Amino acid sequence: MKVYDGSETDSSQEEEPERVKVGIAEYEVTTDSATLTTSGLGSCVGVGLYDTKTGAAGLVHVMLPVAEEMDDGKPAKFADTGTELLIEELEATGSRRRDLVAKIAGGSDMLDFSEGGSGIGDRNIDKVKETLEGYNISLVGEDVGGDHGRSVQLKSVDGDFLVKSANRDDRTL
Amino acid sequence: MAEVLIADDSEFMRNLLREILEEDHDIIDEVENGVEAVEVFKEQQPDLVMMDIVMPIRDGIEATDEIKNEFPNSNVIMCTSVGQEEKMKEAVKAGADGYITKPFQKPSVIEAIKDVVPS
Amino acid sequence: MKIDVQSLDTFNKLAHEGAEEATRSMTQMTGIEATVEVTKISLVDREDLGEEFGRETEFVGVQFGFEGALTGKTVLIFERERSSEIVEALVPGGNADESMAQSSVEEIGNIMMSGFIDGWAEYLGTTIDHSPPTYIERTGKDILPGSPDTNERDQVFVFSSEIQWEGENVSFYIYMVPEYEPLTKLMSEHRDEEADAIPVEKLAAFNQMTREGTQRAAENVEMMSGIETEAEVSQISFAPIEDVPKQFGEETYVGTAVEFTGIPSGFLLVLFDEQSAITVAEGLMPMEMESSELTDKHKAAIEELGNIMTSGFVDGWANVLQRSVEHTPPRLVHDMGQAILDPLAAQLGQHQRHAFMIDSKMKTEDLEFESKIHALPNEQELRETLDDLDLDRADQTEANVDQLF
Known part of the structure; x- marks a missing residue:
């Protein structure tokens, strides 16, 4: 059989930016104007980073607050190591830390059965914010908490962060 | 016409029981948890309580236990979706007089009440 | 083995x-x-x-x-x-x-x-x-x-x-x-000698108990709504914990969630797609609603149905194991499937890297109607439960009310 490479099959869609899906406990970084998407955030948090100078962007979908508690070699699963990883990966593409801004969504407390203390959603948000602060990256937009799920799209053409929910209007951060 | 107190956290279920019972009985109140059930019982001492088990704040078995301790001659029928033998034993221990499992049919509710509160 | x-x-x-x-x-x-x-x-x-x-x-x-x-x-x-x-x-x-x-x-x-x-x-x-x-x-x-x-x-x-x-x-x-x-x-x-073993036969027996639990839940649906319902599938799966919510996607579901305690503890969901939720809720309600939207009345009916299906599903485990499995009152959920699952997976994920997931499905022939039950037990406690499971009692899922009262 002939070997076909990517360029032969990929023909028409020039205008629409490529969409790249980010699953739970995964991250993606783009430097070529792709739109990064992640869906179904409940108590999970979607952390988007955008380089205001170069237009590079990254998105991570974290599930639990602290890697130390349950270390299993999947840094993108946790709020602390996931945020760090995303910053480092953007730096690896040439971004400078001071050019990065952050937008986050998720961390709802729906179906949190834990009694007393703050739930996983809250702790995820706190951990993400703490980590961003530690790297001096400013948080310029957030749609967090409440008791509903969210999906997000980070458009690296302009840094817009679109938040969609099942039962309410879309919001752009 | 027996005086009945309905204790169930589900509005849907309270309405269903009301519909079945109100023809032949006097429904004195509807409550949503075990604490309210005990309070209302102490105030009004109805002839019968239709008591759910899984309720917030305080469950129906604990409420039954307290009612039966203070009023040994009271009548309490558990009316619950729980079909576990261990739970039924707990209900017997608490002093429950009958046990109806949801979903129920109207005749079985009527019959259970007849057995417990002969008119 | x-x-x-x-x-x-x-x-x-x-x-x-x-x-x-x-x-x-x-x-x-x-x-x-x-x-x-x-x-x-x-x-x-x-x-x-x-x-x-x-x-x-x-x-x-x-x-x-x-x-x-x-x-x-x-x-x-x-x-x-x-x-x-x-x-x-x-x-x-x-x-x-x-x-x-x-x-x-x-x-x-x-x-x-x-x-x-x-x-x-x-x-x-x-x-x-x-x-x-x-x-x-x-x-x-x-x-x-x-x-x-x-x-x-x-x-x-x-x-x-x-x-x-x-x-x-x-x-x-x-x-x-x-x-x-x-x-x-x-x-x-390829088993770790030190680790806690799971006898495969008991996993299979547990699966069979689940099937009967699904059957009972299906009977409850039928009795309450008049919709002829059949248990279709029950299976137990194993995957990394983060893959549990992933299987649900963005589709909107309506249903109930409870936490159950005892051995095993965990979470249980009863889910309907929006259309099935309306269909079954209409069947439950004494009067005609004829609404194509999901109203608060529909939701109240779903909440109680979820409660009853949950009991139908777990009672069999409790009776076979001769102990009680308690569950919280149902919480109504209406959201994207994956968003419903992720808080539950996260709560378990604080103590385990993988999850056993018990999935059941019921359907009806004539109508567009489908309902799913998903249980997420604590991994360690499920293992203990299987350990305690007496294979000779595995068919004793029924409680006898008449013996007691």
Whole structure:
């Protein structure tokens, strides 16, 4: 059989930016104007980073607050190591830390059965914010908490962060 | 016409029981948890309580236990979706007089009440 | 025969890495960018294999037999409706010639599946031969190979991976159905001696109890709503914890969630798609609503139905184990499926890296109606439960009210 490479099959869609899906406990970084998407955030948090100078962007979908508690070699699963990883990966593409801004969504407390203390959603948000602060990256937009799920799209053409929910209007951060 | 107190956290279920019972009985109140059930019982001492088990704040078995301790001659029928033998034993221990499992049919509710509160 | 979480994890990883290797081969050959979404290992009734494919969807793909350290059958399939897009990507212009299209599917299947099997052989330090691919076209669950009938077991392990074509709404599926005996033997050899073992027979018995619980929940639905409902499938699956919510996607569901306590503790969901929720709620309500929207009245009815289905489902476990399983009052949920699941997975995920998931489905013939029950038990406690499970009592799911009152 002939070997076909990517360029032969990929023909028409020039205008629409490529969409790249980010699953739970995964991250993606783009430097070529792709739109990064992640869906179904409940108590999970979607952390988007955008380089205001170069237009590079990254998105991570974290599930639990602290890697130390349950270390299993999947840094993108946790709020602390996931945020760090995303910053480092953007730096690896040439971004400078001071050019990065952050937008986050998720961390709802729906179906949190834990009694007393703050739930996983809250702790995820706190951990993400703490980590961003530690790297001096400013948080310029957030749609967090409440008791509903969210999906997000980070458009690296302009840094817009679109938040969609099942039962309410879309919001752009 | 027996005086009945309905204790169930589900509005849907309270309405269903009301519909079945109100023809032949006097429904004195509807409550949503075990604490309210005990309070209302102490105030009004109805002839019968239709008591759910899984309720917030305080469950129906604990409420039954307290009612039966203070009023040994009271009548309490558990009316619950729980079909576990261990739970039924707990209900017997608490002093429950009958046990109806949801979903129920109207005749079985009527019959259970007849057995417990002969008119 | 005993397995453990370690051996389940190892074998699930092999299947996942195999699927990734197969996907890399495909990307290399065709330029199709695809990712393996979820790989899970499930224990399922042989007759329920592939029930998730529905009754009408037509599939095409390739099938192989494999033999060696592991013996069985495997398929690589996709929906027929999308096959022209896939063939076009494989061989531009290939759709014009049907036999060309077929042979290109065969060939790509061959290469992908070699990648899939080779990883297993390498890890097991042995060889696994596979037969040449056969092109298959079948409808619904018939697309999957039944486990070879070498014995009378009615439950089989199946490894399934879903591979998604990025940016397109197209999925490929790899299913592997190994013969039960050699697989469980291999898994028991790859068990961590120190770890807590799970007797496979008890896992199967638990599955059977779940099936009866589903049956009871289906009877409850029927009694309350008048909708004739049948239990369809119940299976127990094992996957990394983050893959649990992933299986649900963005589709909106309505239903209830409870936390159950005791041994095992965990979470239980009863879910309906929005249309099914309206249908069943209408059936529950004494008067006609005729609403095409989900109202608060519908939701109150769903909440109580969820409560009753939950009890129907867990009572059997409690009665067999001769202890009580308590659950919280139901919480109504109405949201994206994945968002409903992720807080529950996260709560379990604070103490475990993988999850056992118990999935049941019920359906009705005449109406568009489907309901699913999902239980997520604490891993360690499920293991303890299985340990305590007395196989001779496994059919004692009923409580006798009359004996007590």
